[in-house]
Amino acid sequence: MRLSDVLSNPPKDELVQIEGFLGEKNLRHGKQKKINVGRISLPFFCNFCGNVHSFLSDETLFCIGVNESTVSIDSVVACARCGNSAVPAWFLVTSDEDIFSRYPNVKILKYSYKLSDSVSLSVERYGGLTDMLNKAQLAYAEKLGAGSAIYLRKILEIITYTTAEVVDVRTRGKNNHRRPFKVVLEEVDQKQNIIPREFSENRYKLFEELSNVIHCDSDEQLALQKYPALKRLVIGVIENIKNHQEFDDAINDLGWNGEGEI
Secondary structure, three states: OOHHHHHOOOOOOOOEEOOOOOOOOOOOEOOEEEEEOOOOEEEEEEOOOOEEEEEEOOOEEEEEEEEOOEEEEEEEEEEOOOOOOEEEEEEEEEEOOOOOOOOOEEEEEEEEEOOOOOEEOOOOOOHHHHHHHHHHHHHHHOOOHHHHHHHHHHHHHHHHHHHHHHOOOOOEOHHHOEOOHHHHHHHHHHHHOOOOHHHHHHHHHHHHHHHHHHOOOOOHHHHHHHHHHHHHHHHHHHHHHHHHHHHHHHHHHHOOOOOOOO
8 A cells, every 4th residue: 555545535543554655764854855655536526527526646745754753745636637626735644653664554643625716525515505514624624623513513503594584483582582592493393304304303412412512511532533423414404405405396397386186
């Protein structure tokens, strides 16, 4: 396995043995070296192509020494189809012992992407929510558990309050004070079923988990561990609403409109 294989996949906690890429001579901290480790391939949504494609780096990458066990990798990946979209990608790679050995065991310690208006992290486009999903993922990449949860909770709030307006659920009570989110969510879900049935009985638990992370009731490491599952559930809510809209559009296109007879 080469270093490009590690950089092309989601980071894992386990160390992976790869072919040596630095030679036997140590790269002092701050010193730069060109390395040939194969092309990095990362999936992004290209706005020019309107689809998800592999974004590829050049064969030659730039490596900067940090210490005997850690190096920084700088690269730029571009859409393999149109070449018009590009993303600067940075990785901090560490080893359990000497990263300059012939077959080091390595893992990604940290990574970061700089997205432009022409590139999205999301596998699918989610309208106005895509930008927040991107920001949640970038915060997660920076190991900001609470930061990533803020965006996920905001998405859930936007979905709930927007749907509340459509289905005539009050969001304000006496003296124009905002009603408890738990109450609004329950009434909205009862009318529109925005929460997937798999966890509809615990519809408020998702919001509660996100709030606990934000308010530091759980530590950052635990928040980062929970993030992938929390993101899947939030996307499940988005998809559930999209499916409702697609079904409504299909019914309207067929002219059924709940009339019962044709």
